[in-house]
Amino acid sequence: MQLTFLGAAGTVTGSRFLSSGNHRSYLVDCGLFQGGRRMEEKNWQPFAPPLDRLDAVLLTHAHIDHVGYLPRLVASGFHGLVYATGATGALLELVQPVPFHQSIPLDGVAATWRPAGHLLGSAFLEVDLGAEAARPRLVFSGDLGRYDSEVMKPPPKIEDCDVLLLESTYGDRVHADQPIAQELSRLLGEVAESKGVLLIPAFAVGRTQQVLYHIRALQEAGLSASGMLTGGRILHHLKWRLPEACKTVLFVGYQAEGTRGRALLEGAKSLRVHGDQVTVRAQIAQVDALSGHAGQDELLRWLGGLRRPPSQVYLVHGEPPASQELERQIGSRLGYRTSIASEGMTVELK
Numbered sequence: 001m002q003l004t005f006l007g008a009a010g011t012v013t014g015s016r017f018l019s020s021g022n023h024r025s026y027l028v029d030c031g032l033f034q035g036g037r038r039m040e041e042k043n044w045q046p047f048a049p050p051l052d053r054l055d056a057v058l059l060t061h062a063h064i065d066h067v068g069y070l071p072r073l074v075a076s077g078f079h080g081l082v083y084a085t086g087a088t089g090a091l092l093e094l095v096q097p098v099p100f101h102q103s104i105p106l107d108g109v110a111a112t113w114r115p116a117g118h119l120l121g122s123a124f125l126e127v128d129l130g131a132e133a134a135r136p137r138l139v140f141s142g143d144l145g146r147y148d149s150e151v152m153k154p155p156p157k158i159e160d161c162d163v164l165l166l167e168s169t170y171g172d173r174v175h176a177d178q179p180i181a182q183e184l185s186r187l188l189g190e191v192a193e194s195k196g197v198l199l200i201p202a203f204a205v206g207r208t209q210q211v212l213y214h215i216r217a218l219q220e221a222g223l224s225a226s227g228m229l230t231g232g233r234i235l236h237h238l239k240w241r242l243p244e245a246c247k248t249v250l251f252v253g254y255q256a257e258g259t260r261g262r263a264l265l266e267g268a269k270s271l272r273v274h275g276d277q278v279t280v281r282a283q284i285a286q287v288d289a290l291s292g293h294a295g296q297d298e299l300l301r302w303l304g305g306l307r308r309p310p311s312q313v314y315l316v317h318g319e320p321p322a323s324q325e326l327e328r329q330i331g332s333r334l335g336y337r338t339s340i341a342s343e344g345m346t347v348e349l350k
Contacts, residue, residue, distance in 0.1 A: 001129050001349040003138070003163070006048065007031060008317045009341040012169055012256045013065035014042060015317065017140065018049055019127065019349070024108040025049060027057045028125060028140050032068030036258030043069065051077045058111055059084035060142030061122035062091045062205055070094070085113050087121025091205060103128075117145025117155040118292050119205055124155065129349060136162040136349060143167055143317065144294040144302060146175075151210050155294075157305030163349060164310045165341070166303070168318030169254055169293045171326025178289035184214055187250060187285055196246035199282075201234050201261060207253045207292055214290075239273045247282040252290040257319055296326060303334060313338040314347075 001021035007014030007029075014033035019026050027049075033042045051073070059067055059082065070082065074094065082095045083104065089095035100123065103110045108130065113123035125140040139161040147154040158164075191198045202208045238260075241247040255261035260271055264284050271278050294302065303313075313336050315323040323340045330338045 002346050003349055004049075004346045005314075005316065005341045005343055007033065007042075007343065008065070009343040009345065010320060010323075011035065011039065011343075012254065012317050012319060013039070014069075015060070015066045015142075016069070017165060017316075019109070019129075019138065020049070020053075021349075022108050022130075025054050026106070026109065026127075027054055028127075029060055029066045029142075030057050030069045030073055031063075031065040034065055034259060035256045035262075039258055043072070047073060047076055054078060054080055055107060056080045057082045058125060058127075059088055059092075059095070060116065060125055060140060061085075061119060062088045063119070063143070066142070067092060083111065085121045085123050088123075090121070114156060114158075115153065116142050117147075117149065117152045118143040119145075119152065119207075120209075124158070126161070138162065138349060139164045141166045141302075143169070143292070144299065145292055146294060147298055147301065149210065149292070151213050152292075155302060158302060159305060159307050161306070161310050162312075164313045165316050166299065166313055166326075167293070168299070168315040168323040168326045168340075170291065170295045171299065171315065171318050171322040171329075172324075173295060173322075174297045175291055175295040176288045178287060180214055180287060180289050183287050183289075187248060190283075191246075191248050194246040196244070196248060197241055199234065199237050199241055199247065199249045200252060201249065202252055207290065210290055210292065211252055235273050238271070239276070239278055242271060242273075242282045243279045245281045245283070249282055249284050251284075251286040254291060254293060296329060299326065300329060300333060303330065303336070309334070309336050311337065312347075314341045315339070316341050 004018040006016035006018055015029035015031035017028040033039045083098050084095045086097040089097040098104050098113055100113055100115055103112045110128045112126040116122040116124045124142050127138045128135050144155050145152050202211055255265055269280055271280055327338045330336050
């Protein structure tokens with residue numbers, strides 16, 4: 001069997017991993033690339049593996065960088081099944097729902113979805129390769145959640161795997177122990193005092209529920225399906241609100257390199273929106289503690305549940321500095337053989 005990294009290698013978005021061999025092939029995740037024109041142009045490139053040889057797609061969760069390429073895959077001629085948890089299936093069409101913790105036999109492999117704690121329906125995926133009793137196990141972490149979330153249960157222990165694909169979005173940092181309610185109260189108070197508007201770019205599924213848990217009601221808020229400002233209604237809000245100093249844009253999730261969200265956090269004085277250059281006078285804030293991704297310490301905690309070292313860990317879903325630091329930490333603390341995946345790389349699974 002072979003594993004090919006078609007996306008989310010050297011970058012956070014574009015999750016696509018192809019497992020192939022013995023005349024069978026399965027795609028784990030089918031996401032869009034996000035982060036500027038050069039990155040997003042990859043979404044228009046033809047899907048490299050022959051679609052008539054792709055047996056099924058296995059999804060970890062419903063965020064756009066994990067599922068957003070599905071419509072193009074189908075339009076290009078894919079007619080196979082798409083498997084995902086029931087909650088993920090409720091958000092997508094053409095999905096065969098599967099339960100958590102139940103091994104699903106497919107031709108040549110068996111797949112099991114385990115809760116990942118990232119958002120409703122999110123999972124990490126165990127894929128047992130071959131028919132032998134001692135067949136190797138390939139695990140895809142998907143996006144792992146936090147251990148102290150108010151709205152999601154923490155991810156369960158991973159106990160056994162031979163090859164692990166581990167996300168590294170926050171591999172170079174530990175989330176700040178911010179008092180969320182106090183920080184939000186301060187920001188809301190400042191916005192109310194200035195009679196301004198608070199815009200919260202947040203993924204419609206996942207982060208929005210967590211924000212609304214802490215903020216029962218907002219009189220004026222922009223809650224959008226695009227947490228990185230790559231599209232959606234939030235762009236219309238930004239176009240009119242960014243030039244006003246009394247407005248505040250609050251980020252509660254990760255902002256990938258090349259996105260408008262990253263540009264604002266890095267102090268951009270203007271932003272291109274709908275073809276126009278928009279001056280930035282609004283206040284820009286971030287509450288890191290609301291992130292739905294595990295921090296470095298939480299990733300290492302999850303890895304610590306393994307009963308034996310995996311033969312190989314591949315770091316994915318991370319920008320180079322984050323992946324490199326996590327690689328160092330795993331090596332020094334756990335001694336696991338770890339490397340950083342690169343896009344287009346193919347490895348043999350034994």
